Amino acid sequence: MNIETKFLGTVEIQEQDILTFTAGLPGFPDAQKFVLLPLDADLPLVVLQSIEQQELSFILAYPFAFKKDYAFDINEDEKIDLQIEQEEDVIAYAILTLKETFQESTMNLLAPVIVNTVKKLGKQIVLQDSTSYPLRHPIGSMEGSAD
Template identity: 70%
Template sequence: MNIETKFLGQVEIKEDEMLTFEYGLPGFPELKKFVLLSLDADLPLAVLQSIDEAQVGFVVAYPFLFKKDYVFDISDEDKEDLKIESEEDVIAYSIVTLKETFPESTLNLLAPVLINKNKKLGKQVVLQDNAAYPLRFPIGSLEGSAK
């Protein structure tokens, strides 16, 4: 199946690559189907692209590559919504707000996007301890291996 994307033009995807976000994403509750598309094999970034709306795509990053001590608990409700059976089922991403120069860009560590890679289910969650991580964490200050 071919889809139009925000950043990559027309892209061919397979049915088994589609992710279902039962609740949509904040600001986009009507959009339920997304796909993760790699931007570049050498970059720790991807695009979380809506299947149904070409102009809705979010650059995401694997936050643990940038912030080694990033840890959080997943609530029982979120585990149930995502049908998580074990920790290995889940991949977490942070939405990136891109700036003119990449080091000025920020990661949203407060509300990670969780994906059950086995069940192809996704959900953006707001962490319970709101003070632990900011909404806009500067990438330039991150200490991980991706810097």
């Protein structure tokens, strides 16, 4: 099926690639169906695009490519919500806020987007026990930054 996207125009997606965010995303509780679209083969970035609302789209980064020591635990309730059976079934992303230059852009390390790639479920979680991660961490100042 074809969808209209905010950043990439018309894109063909497969039904099996649709992710369900049963609680929506913070601030967007009614948007529950999304798809991950590749953005740039040279960067660890993807687009999280709503298939219900063309204008609702986020640039996500694989945070471990920029901050190798990034780590957090997913609590039991979230594991149940996401139907996580094995750690290998899960991938974490961080929402980016793009600035004039990529190095000035920021990454939300406090509220990662978790995707169960097997069950096709997603959820943005707010890390309760990890105040060391900021909401807006500059990419250019991250340890182990990718060039």
